[in-house]
Amino acid sequence: MSATSHDTRGSRRTAAGTPAGAPGTKPSLRARLGGRQPIGMLFVSPYVVYLAAIFLYPLGFAVWMSFHSYFFAAPGVEVARPFVGLANYEEVLTDPAVWRSFLNIAVFLVINVPLTVVGSLVLATALNKKLPFRSFFRTAYYIPYVTASVAVVGVWMFLFNSGGLVNRVLGSLAPDPSWLVNSHLAMPVVAVFVAWKQLGFFVVLYLSALQNVPNELYESAAMDGAGRLRTFWSITVPAVRPATLLVLILATITGANLFTEPYLLTNGGGPDGATTSPVLLMYQRGLQQGHPDQAAAIGVILVVLITAISLIYRRLVERD
Amino acid sequence: MTTDVTARPGGERKNDGTAPEPAKKGPRSIGSRIALLIGAFAFLFPFYYMIIGSLQKAPDSSPAGAFPHLDNLSFRNYTAIDSAISLGRSLVNSGIFTGGVILCTTVFGLLAGYALARLHFRGRGSTFALVLLVQVVPFQLLLIPLYVLIVRDYGLADSYLGMILPFAINSSAVFIFRQFFLQLPPAMFEAARIDGASELQILWRIALPLCRPALLSVVLLSFTGPWNEFLWPFLVTKKQEMEPLAVSLANYISTVSSSAANPFGAILAGACVLAAPAVALYVIFQRHFTSTDIDSATKG
Numbered sequence: 001m002s003a004t005s006h007d008t009r010g011s012r013r014t015a016a017g018t019p020a021g022a023p024g025t026k027p028s029l030r031a032r033l034g035g036r037q038p039i040g041m042l043f044v045s046p047y048v049v050y051l052a053a054i055f056l057y058p059l060g061f062a063v064w065m066s067f068h069s070y071f072f073a074a075p076g077v078e079v080a081r082p083f084v085g086l087a088n089y090e091e092v093l094t095d096p097a098v099w100r101s102f103l104n105i106a107v108f109l110v111i112n113v114p115l116t117v118v119g120s121l122v123l124a125t126a127l128n129k130k131l132p133f134r135s136f137f138r139t140a141y142y143i144p145y146v147t148a149s150v151a152v153v154g155v156w157m158f159l160f161n162s163g164g165l166v167n168r169v170l171g172s173l174a175p176d177p178s179w180l181v182n183s184h185l186a187m188p189v190v191a192v193f194v195a196w197k198q199l200g201f202f203v204v205l206y207l208s209a210l211q212n213v214p215n216e217l218y219e220s221a222a223m224d225g226a227g228r229l230r231t232f233w234s235i236t237v238p239a240v241r242p243a244t245l246l247v248l249i250l251a252t253i254t255g256a257n258l259f260t261e262p263y264l265l266t267n268g269g270g271p272d273g274a275t276t277s278p279v280l281l282m283y284q285r286g287l288q289q290g291h292p293d294q295a296a297a298i299g300v301i302l303v304v305l306i307t308a309i310s311l312i313y314r315r316l317v318e319r320d
Numbered sequence: 321m322t323t324d325v326t327a328r329p330g331g332e333r334k335n336d337g338t339a340p341e342p343a344k345k346g347p348r349s350i351g352s353r354i355a356l357l358i359g360a361f362a363f364l365f366p367f368y369y370m371i372i373g374s375l376q377k378a379p380d381s382s383p384a385g386a387f388p389h390l391d392n393l394s395f396r397n398y399t400a401i402d403s404a405i406s407l408g409r410s411l412v413n414s415g416i417f418t419g420g421v422i423l424c425t426t427v428f429g430l431l432a433g434y435a436l437a438r439l440h441f442r443g444r445g446s447t448f449a450l451v452l453l454v455q456v457v458p459f460q461l462l463l464i465p466l467y468v469l470i471v472r473d474y475g476l477a478d479s480y481l482g483m484i485l486p487f488a489i490n491s492s493a494v495f496i497f498r499q500f501f502l503q504l505p506p507a508m509f510e511a512a513r514i515d516g517a518s519e520l521q522i523l524w525r526i527a528l529p530l531c532r533p534a535l536l537s538v539v540l541l542s543f544t545g546p547w548n549e550f551l552w553p554f555l556v557t558k559k560q561e562m563e564p565l566a567v568s569l570a571n572y573i574s575t576v577s578s579s580a581a582n583p584f585g586a587i588l589a590g591a592c593v594l595a596a597p598a599v600a601l602y603v604i605f606q607r608h609f610t611s612t613d614i615d616s617a618t619k620g
Contacts, residue, residue, distance in 0.1 A: 033442065039519045040441030047432040048447060050489045055454050058465035065465060072472060123359055126352035139606055140360040143367065146602045148548035150566045151591035154573060155366040158373055158381065158584045165369070165381050196362070257460055260550045264573050279460050279551075286464045287555065299461045306458065 062296045070293040088297040092285075098298060100273055101281045102305075104187055108277070109255050111191035116251045117244060120199050124206035125236055138207075142200035149197065149260040156193055156265060180266050183274040190261045190275055198254060202247050209243035210236070245317040249310045256306050259283070278302045370595070374398070374588035397585035398593075404586065405572050407593055410565040414547060417483045417564050421546040424488035426538055433497025434527055438509055439519065454491045462486070467555055482556045483564070487546050493538045500534035501527065540605055544598050565594050 034041060066088050073079045092098045127137055144152060159166050162178035175182055179189050213236065221231045237244075262268070262275040269276030278298055286295025369386060373379065375393045401407060435441065436448055466486055476482030512522045550566045557563045563571070569590040 035439075035441035035444070037439040037519055038441050040435040040439030041443060043431040043435035043439065043523075044441075044443075044447050047428045047489055047494065048450065050428065051450055051454060054466070054486055054489070055457050055462065058462045058469060059457055061465040061469070062461050065468075070468075072468075122355065126356050129352070131353065131356075135606075137356050137360055139603060140363045142602065142606070143599055144363055146544050146548075146598045147367075147595045148550070148566050148598065150548075150550050150570045150573070151370070151595040152366060154569075154584075154587040154591040155370045155373070157573075158379075158588060159366065159369065161381075163381055165383065165386060168382055200363070253458065257458070260570070264570055267574065279463070282460065282463060283551075283555075287467060292464045292468060295464045296461075299464060303458050303461050 062299055065293050066296040066300050068293060070296075072290055072292070084293075088293045089301070092294050092297050092301070097273065097276070098278075098281065101276045101278045102302075104273075104275060105256060105258065105277055107187045108191045108194075108258060109252060111188055112195050112255050113248060113251045115192065115195040116199060116202055117247050119195065120202035120247065121206050121237070121240070121244070123199070124203045124210060125232060127203065128207060128210045138204070141203050144197045145200040147197075150264065152197060153193075153261065153264045156189075160189060177271075181271050183271045186266050186271055186275045190258070190265060191255075193261055193265065194255065194258070198251065202251070205247060206240060206243055209240040213239040241317055245313060248313045248317070252309055252313075253306060256302055367595070367599075370588050370591055373584055374592045376585055379584045397589035401569075401572070401586040401590040401593075405560070405563075405565075405568040405590065407565070407590070409561055410563060410568045411593070413480075413562060414564040414566070416480050417553065418543060418546045420480060420484040421487045422539055422542045424484065425490045425493045425542040426535065428489050429493030429538055430497050430528075430531070430535075431523075433494045433499075434501055434523055436494065437498045437501035438506075438527070451491050451494050454489075463551075463555075466552075471556060476556070478557055478559045478562045480562075483553045484546075486552060487542075487549070490542055490545075492541060496534050496537050496541070497531065500531055504530065536605070540601060543601060547598055565590070569594055 067083060067085065068081045069084045069087070070081050071079075123141060127134060157180070158164055160179040161167075162181070164178075167174035167178060175185055179185050217235050217239065218231065221235055226234065257279055258277040259279040262277050262280050266275040269280050279302075282295040282298050285298065286292040372386065372388060374397050375388070375395070376385065377392050377394045377396060379385075380389075380392060398407075432447070432451070436444060436451075470482050470485055471477045474482075476485070508526060509522055512526055517525070546564075548566060549564075550570055553564050554567045554570065557567055560568065560571075569587070572590065573587055
């Protein structure tokens with residue numbers, strides 16, 4: 001899509017550029033091989049080389065590793081890394097801890113994604129009006145997003161530990177065991193934490209989508225006597241559907257990358273592994289226990305699942 | 321995967337002046353104002369509490385402790401966290417890591433964005449496709465192979481280069497520069513070409529001085545990423561004197577804090593130091609921040 005718009009812009013530029021550029025230039029071999037400004041190749045070459053070395057090669061390496069027996073050896077030592085077919089996948093898929101981590105992330109997504117979508121759309125709709133202190137509210141919502149997870153995790157620990165402010169306020173209603181050490185509540189707290197932290201970004205995303213909803217739609221709805229809820233449901237929600245798809249996909253990708261929160265907030269995936277995420281497990285399996293091949297297999301499975309979920313979202317959102 | 325969805329909202333993003341919805345006065349908007357206020361409280365209170373907690377001599381988690389009490393205030397926690405993780409050293413490491421990322425992102429992004437917008441060369445279409453592709457490669461998949469390559473094979477553990485490498489290019493930066501140069505009138509560049517300027521001169525003398533707004537956006541965009549990043553520098557650093565602040569604070573939270581006298585106070589003091597630069601930059605330059613993030617999110 002963007003590539004197409006890029007091409008049209010390019011040709012428009014060509015039309016403007018030809019009369020000026022034509023007189024002096026000879027249609028040289030150089031121009032035919034490299035284009036009108038072959039120096040462009042030089043300009044993009046650092047980027048492309050980087051891309052190949054830091055993204056494309058490791059990408060292929062990850063998939064390769066997941067089909068081979070790979071372990072850490074001393075640098076420079078040649079070791080055999082035999083092809084083992086699906087053995088790594090078999091190993092991780094028969095491991096209850098791996099299943100547990102995928103189940104955990106499913107619990108996370110079921111809580112986090114709806115909360116993110118509904119929360120950010122409601123706040124964006126409320127913000128998309130003339131009201132006092134509008135930019136104050138926008139700033140307030142965005143601040144957690146620009147702050148390091150490590151920093152805000154500290155406050156959440158202070159708030160949610162067993163003697164923390166939240167439990168003091170709740171008094172006898174406080175859960176026992178407390179939030180972060182309760183295997184039923186720990187993952188929901190992590191999911192709410194991440195939703196809280198990311199919400200500002202999605203509010204801004206929805207705000208920009210709302211700018212493009214034609215005013216006439218609201219005017220005619222008001223003429224027909226539609227109430228506020230009705231207007232929200234029948235006009236706003238369908239109008240921002242492309243943005244909703246983007247929010248769904250981005251929130252899911254963020255959730256699937258979960259690492260810092262279970263590592264710190266719940267002390268390394270506890271209690272009883274209730275918050276161990278696949279990425280945390282990849283770190284433990286791959287780097288702590290020395291099975292990078294199995295970790296790579298978990299990574300491949302995770303990415304395949306996310307892609308599948310994104311395609312399902314797309315189906316669901318674009319159907320009606 | 322996400323491009324076609326988003327091409328639309330990004331294109332016509334405009335200022336925050338007038339909202340499309342007619343302003344509604346009266347009782348009907350009270351509900352949404354209350355929602356906004358509750359929201360703002362929920363978003364800001366933890367930050368307020370972070371500052372209060374960092375100043376308390378003894379941790380006071382009672383509701384009354386949420387208000388400042390003069391006799392319980394001190395900067396002791398800041399000295400405690402400083403002696404535990406060496407704030408200065410950590411800040412220098414964070415600064416070098418972040419500065420290196422900003423420099424690389426800007427230089428590579430500017431060159432690629434300018435070339436993609438204004439130059440005709442073989443491979444331009446495929447380069448652009450590649451830039452889009454990077455946006456959908458998930459970091460989880462790259463985690464293990466990048467660790468093997470950078471830390472094991474190239475021996476870049478405990479080095480700034482090892483921290484910077486995976487973040488040194490950023491497709492969002494390329495998009496921001498490309499978008500900016502596409503908006504400029506082509507005649508400007510053609511005129512310079514007729515005058516016999518080389519492409520490098522055009523870039524240096526014309527494009528670079530013009531692109532300050534885009535440059536600011538890219539710098540801000542690439543600040544928060546490395547400054548806040550935990551996982552990658554955590555994997556790369558083994559020595560404490562190389563750890564950026566996010567990593568040293570996280571290590572303090574997960575290990576040392578149990579033995580400290582007022583662990584929460586020290587953690588929150590470190591958290592304030594870690595959070596302050598990013599929050600300050602955002603509050604000062606928020607207009608640039610919001611627009612870049614939408615650009616990067618919706619153009620990708």
